[in-house]
Amino acid sequence: MTPHRFQGEAICEPLLRGKYKGVVFCPNQVTAAIALxxxxxxxxMAETLVIYWPDRCDVSSLRAARVRCWSYNRVRGLWYLACLMLIRIFVSVEVCLPHRKLGRMVEWFARLCSTTSIVDDGLDAWREQPQNIDPATFALGANFYTFQYSTPLGHWLQRFTLCPIIGIEAMAEVARDMLNLDSVRRLVVESPPLGRVVDELELDKDGVMLVAHSNVNKRLILGDVPRVVQGGEWALERSIRAYTGEIIVGESMIAVYALLQSNPAYRLLIYIAQENKSNLAPLIHLIEQRSFSTLREC
Incomplete structure (x- = not known):
């Protein structure tokens, strides 16, 4: 028996017995944390099935909790999703999507399910109007699973049922190694709109480290940088907890995570694009509440 067949049978056998209550699609670490x-x-724990994108997610905490996880790719996805669509028991399962952009096969599967909910996948919850999700493609009152925030979120979420399900510290529960930041005085986390202010970042100076975006399609800072690490390879959230230098970040969930830490020793500088200022009003409100953070428009 090949590993490929084993994984398929291991997933489909509980489906046939009606074991799963929820199927969560996780294309990034935010969704994986909320899935936990x-x-x-x-x-x-066995009642939740997580389908994750292996190049964007660390599901070690999910596996430790005995949650069944399946790594998705287009080749295996065709076979697995075809199996899922044929299993009529799925009419009673809640499927959770971050948006409707995961591909035609995922969309077909979602249409077969009795309940389609939303799993928060990042900064859209902090926008007045979302960028990645079209709210009209989900039913009025659908569940929106997110972190346990204590500050107001975007107005567009009022059409859904907000389900704060876990603390944002879950984002740090990954098996990756921590960064050694002992000699780093400035940590720059690549995110928009930092591509506009590269000269201000002084990336060529001693003591400055760039954390490159985990998605190569979202890289903004090009050229040679003396000290750079790949964000997807390190436990960034856990690494900054005890950091004592300066963190520079843009419109990113790492900014939200850093803002919500209690009495951190670091200083936080957050860049926001001028044209996004009104739409990111909830995030700006949070920045203004934190004494260790500074907002800069560009």
């Missing part, structure tokens, strides 16, 4: 909260809220 959803699994912990189920009576049994």
């Amino acid at each position: 909260g959803m699994a912990l809220h189920n009576d049994s």
Whole structure:
């Protein structure tokens, strides 16, 4: 028996017995962290199936909690999703999507399910109007699973049922190694709109480290940088908890995570594009509440 067949049978056998209550599609670490909260809220960890993108997600905490995880790619996706669509028991399962842009096969599968909910996948919750998701493609009152925030979020979420399910610290629960920041006085986390202010970042100076975006299609800072690490290879959130230098970041979930830390020793500089200022009003409100953070428009 090949590993490929084993994984398929291991997933499909509980489906046939009606074991799963929720299927969560996780294309990034934010969705994976929230999926952990959803699994912990189920009576049994085995009742949640997580389908994740292996190049963007670390699911070690999910596996440790005995949540069944399946790594998605287009080749295996065709076979697995065809199996899922044929299993009529799925009419009673809640499928959770971050948006409707995961491909035609995922969309077909979602249409077969009795309940389609939303899993927060990042900064859209902090925007007055989202960029990645079209709210009209989900039913009025659909569940929106997110972190346990204590500050107001975007107005567009009022049409949904907000389900705060886990603390944002879950983003740090990954098996990756921590960064050694002992000699780093400035940590620059690549995110928009930092591409506009590259000269201000002084990336060529001693003590400055660039954390490159985990998605190569979202790289903004090109050219030679003396000290650079790949964001997807390190436990960035856990690394900054005890950091004592300066963090520079743009419109990113790492900014939200850093803002929500209690009495950190670091200083936080957040760049926001001028044209996005009104749409990011909830995030700007949070920045202004934190004494260790500074907002800069560009």
